[in-house]
Amino acid sequence: MITLHHCPQTRSMRSLWLLHELGIDFEVETYPFDKTLRSPAYLEKSPAGRVPALELDGQAIFETGAITEILCERFSPNGMGRGVDHVDRAQWLIWVHFSETISQHTAALTQQHIALRDDTMRSPIVMKLEAARLGKCYAALEARLKGREYLLDSGFSAADVSVGQAVYMARFFAHLDGFEALTDWYERITQREGFKASLPGKDVLFSETFFPAWDMPS
Known part of the structure; x- marks a missing residue:
């Protein structure tokens, strides 16, 4: 099991x-x-x-x-994965692990907005910098996704899952406005039953509220 x-x-x-x-x-x-x-x-x-x-x-x-x-x-070596001899193997690995690049900035913002409960401990400068870094990640994804339905030319894979989950979390701190290809891709993959089944129930760390990175919490 x-x-x-x-x-x-x-x-x-x-x-x-x-x-x-x-x-x-x-x-x-x-x-x-x-x-x-x-x-x-x-x-x-x-x-x-x-x-x-x-x-x-x-x-x-x-x-x-x-x-x-x-x-x-x-x-699923050549379904959700891409085997060592697959033409998209390198790109699969790149984007699977790029999810952590996104997540490290989201983790920093989670600490600022959620974990640090005292306003005097929070840094608007850190919030703004980390949100801007998420924007750089979005720009990288936008460039990759232009003209593509998924991150790989060979179709949907675990790379989309990994990055899709990272973007799901990042959206609580940096919206997708202005990133058309990224937004279309995100809407496409989040219609999948696997994504819906992985969503939290009532007990959540984050609401649907977007956290402005440049403001101190009130």
């Missing part, structure tokens, strides 16, 4: 979406976004106390990029 250890609206949503796209049997253990992830039992699965962690064949695997590569190689 495959078990995903998951917190809603975190990077583990990336793995959850991929598992739904693969159409394989799995279980989900959901955690609150708190010190539960620092318990000795969980640290045996993910030594830094982060999600996701994936149990597969008696092993605990962590890091979303590694989980994506292992799942695709095992269950």
Whole structure:
């Protein structure tokens, strides 16, 4: 049995979406976004106390990029994945891992807007810089997606899942206005049943409200 250890609206949503796209049997253990992830039992699965962690064949695997590569190689090497001899292999790897470039800026903004509860600890300068860096990521995606339906010429893949989840989170801090190809792609992939199945329920870290990066929270 495959078990995903998951917190809603975190990077583990990336793995959850991929598992739904693969159409394989799995279980989900959901955690609150708190010190539960620092318990000795969980640290045996993910030594830094982060999600996701994936149990597969008696092993605990962590890091979303590694989980994506292992799942695709095992269950869909030339469907959701791209095998080592596939013409799109390099591009697949590039965009799967580009999702982390986006996510690192979103994580910085999450810390500023959510984790730092005292306004005096927050930095409008950091907020503005990190939101601008998300804009640079959007521009890179816009250039890639012009004239394409998906990130790869060979069609939808785990690269779209990885980047799509990263953009889902980034949109809470930097909107997609002005990025036409990116917006069209995002609307296309988020109509998929796998994406809808990976969305959080009522308990969320983020609302649908866009956080202005240049303002101190009131």
